[in-house]
Amino acid sequence: MAEINQEDILHLLSQRLASFANPELEITPETNLITQLAIDSIKLLNLIMELEDHFDISIPLNALTDVLTVRDLANLIYRIMSDSK
Amino acid sequence: MxxxxxxxxxxxxxxxxxxxxxxxxxxxxxxxxxxxxxxxxxxxxxxxxxxxxxGLSFSPECRKAAHEAIDKEGTGTTGSRMANGNYSGHRALEMEFADFYHCRSCIVFTTGYQANLGTISGLIGAGDVALIDGDSHASIYDGCILSGADIIRFRHNDMADLEKRLRRLGDRSKNTLIIAEGIYSMLGDQAPLAEIVSLKNAYNSILLLDEAHSLGVLGETGQGLAEKTGLINQVDFITGTFSKSLCGIGGYCVSNHLQLDQLRYVSHPYIFTASPSPSTIAATRVALRLLRDGxxxxxxxxxxxxxxxxxxxxxxxxxxxxxxxxxxxxxxxxxxxxxxxxxxxxxxxxxxxxxxxxxxxxxxxxxxxxxxxxxxxxxxxxxxxxxxxxxxxxx
Missing domain, CATH: 3.90.1150.10 (Aspartate Aminotransferase, domain 1)
Incomplete structure (x- = not known):
């Protein structure tokens, strides 16, 4: 995969998360995944599997404990990708 | 809030x-x-x-054994296996489970939930990986969380997906515990065990199979999916529960790995829980015999x-x-x-x-x-x- 930065990951996440959101809601990096997007636990776990496949990385579920916002998730993905280089 | x-x-x-x-x-x-x-x-x-x-919940033999145990040993042990709650019946049941599975070791836990919690959290820890089926029971998720290992899910019963995730782990696959279930409790379907075994061997991982819903149901003697598929010697650890086919409450882990016994000293869900009551153990011992001959x-x-x-x-x-x-x-x-x-x-x-x-x-x-x-x-x-x-x- 070509070099990717945090902004690219944020953009991709925002696009993907739009399918979970009320069309009126603008998804920003600070959007809370649980309280604003109302993603339930199973949807979140399935989204993680999709993201693992998209970026060809492993995202441990225990790393999600600190993830609240879209930016948190993007940062986590970026960190895992950087560590795996 | x-x-x-x-x-x-x-x-x-x-x-x-x-x-x-x-x-x-x-x-x-x-x-x-x-x-x-x-x-x-x-x-x-x-x-x-x-x-x-x-259908053993009203078995006359199990009820008689439970009554006799209450009369002889009282209603509860009031302590853990590591302290005052280690009765000869607990050890006898462990030996009978080991004999049933033709395995070298068995540990009995107080519930089926704790069997998974205690086995998983004893086997893996920080830096290891739990690779679990997406439809796993909550006791498997919770055992993995308690362990501190990295938890990765694979899509339910999807072997291409399991292989993809094993491949991504690289060398870490050697420190990976793959976890599947004999029969999944939501849809009632069975794990593709032959393919899972083949992948765990190819990637040098360890396999735990939870036979909670398949004990008594699958295999000639009711051991579960591992017996039905003839792969019992390829599965590293088997967990299960007394609360389904055996109509009691409790759980077990069996293995040919003698290291299983070490879990008694590191597994908090085993150490810090009162042991099963004498009546539960007595009824379960009889139920296991009925299951085997059932x-x-x-x-x-x-x-x-x-x-x-x-x-x-x-x-x-x-x-x-x-x-x-x-x-x-x-x-x-x-x-x-x-x-x-x-x-x-x-x-x-x-x-x-x-x-x-x-x-x-x-x-x-x-x-x-x-x-x-x-x-x-x-x-x-x-x-x-x-x-x-x-x-x-x-x-």
């Missing part, structure tokens, strides 16, 4: 799914008459939502399972991928599931209602569990009730 407000929000979400006053979860059973009948409210009800697969019970169980599964499929309900004692009817939304659950109860049949997010893929389930004590007339009554309700549920 403070701690109590969070609980209020959860209660409001649950109320939105279920009409006021209807208690689909935790409905009280007032009296229980047999493995298949009970009283709920003022009605005599056919039980089709228990895990009593071999090929006729298994035949009746499977006749009942196939009769119900094929009827539901024939009349147009969406059911799980394969027949088995867990027969799940898959509905598109909670309203349909609730209407079916309620309709069955009005017809004198108790089943389990499972709503999102507990059910896979955002669906809702009405889950039936058949047992060997159900008569073919009782199953026929259930089939007729489903037929009667079909047109009003599925538009």
């Amino acid at each position: 403070n701690l109590l407000e969070k609980l209020d929000a959860a209660a409001a979400a649950r109320k939105a799914q279920l009409p006021t006053g209807l208690s689909a979860f935790g409905i009280p059973i007032e009296e229980i008459y047999s493995p298949t009948e009970a009283r709920i409210g003022e009605r005599r009800i056919l039980l089709l939502g228990t895990n009593n697969y071999l 090929s006729k019970l298994r035949e009746q169980l499977w006749r009942n399972a196939r009769q119900l599964y094929s009827h539901l499929k024939m009349i147009g309900f969406q059911v799980g991928p394969e027949p088995g004692p867990v027969v799940a009817t898959i509905l598109d939304n909670p309203q349909q599931a609730l209407a079916l659950w309620n309709g069955l109860l009005e017809n004198g049949i108790y089943v389990n209602l499972i709503l999102p997010p507990a059910a896979p893929e955002g669906k809702s389930l009405v889950r039936c569990s058949v047992n060997a004590a159900h008569t073919s007339e009782q199953i026929e009554h259930v089939c007729q009730a489903f037929s009667k309700l079909h047109s009003s549920i599925i538009q």
Whole structure:
């Protein structure tokens, strides 16, 4: 995969998360995944599997404990990708 | 939102799914008459939502053993296996389980939930990996969380997906515990064990198989999926529960790895829990013997399972991928599931209602569990009730 930065990951996440959101809601990096997007636990776990496949990385579920916002998730993905280089 | 407000929000979400006053979860059973009948409210009800697969809950031999144990050893041990709660019966049951599976080691736990919690958290830790089926039971998820290992899910029963995730782990696959279940409790389907074993060997991982729902149900002597597939020596650790086919409460882990015994010294769910009561152990020892010799019970169980599964499929309900004692009817939304659950109860049949997010893929389930004590007339009554309700549920 070509070099990717945090902004690219944020953009991709925002696009993907739009399918979970009320069309009126603008998804920003600070959007809370649980309280604003109302993603339930199973949807979140399935989204993680999709993201693992998209970026060809492993995202441990225990790393999600600190993830609240879209930016948190993007940062986590970026960190895992950087560590795996 | 403070701690109590969070609980209020959860209660409001649950109320939105279920009409006021209807208690689909935790409905009280007032009296229980047999493995298949009970009283709920003022009605005599056919039980089709228990895990009593071999119908042994009223076995005279098990009841006699439990009574005798209470008279001889009292009602409870009041302590853990590591302290004052290690009775000769606990050790005898461990040896009988090891003999049953032709394995070298066994540990008995106080519940099936703790068997997974204690085994998983004892086997793996920080820096290791748990690679688990997406439809795993909560006890598996919780055991992995307790362990501190990295938790990765693979798509349910999807072997290409499991291999992809093993490949991504690189060298870490050697420190990976793959976890699957003999029969999955939601849809009643079985794990593709031969493929899982092949992958775990190729990637030098360790395999734990939870036979909670398959003990007593699969295999010639009822050991579970590992016996049915002839792969018992390829599975590193097998866990299971006493609370389904054995009709008690408790759990176990068996293995040919002698290191299993070390879990007694590191596994908090084993160390810091009171041991099973003498009556539970005594009844379970007898139930294990009945299970082992229970090929006729298994035949009746499977006749009942196939009769119900094929009827539901024939009349147009969406059911799980394969027949088995867990027969799940898959509905598109909670309203349909609730209407079916309620309709069955009005017809004198108790089943389990499972709503999102507990059910896979955002669906809702009405889950039936058949047992060997159900008569073919009782199953026929259930089939007729489903037929009667079909047109009003599925538009």
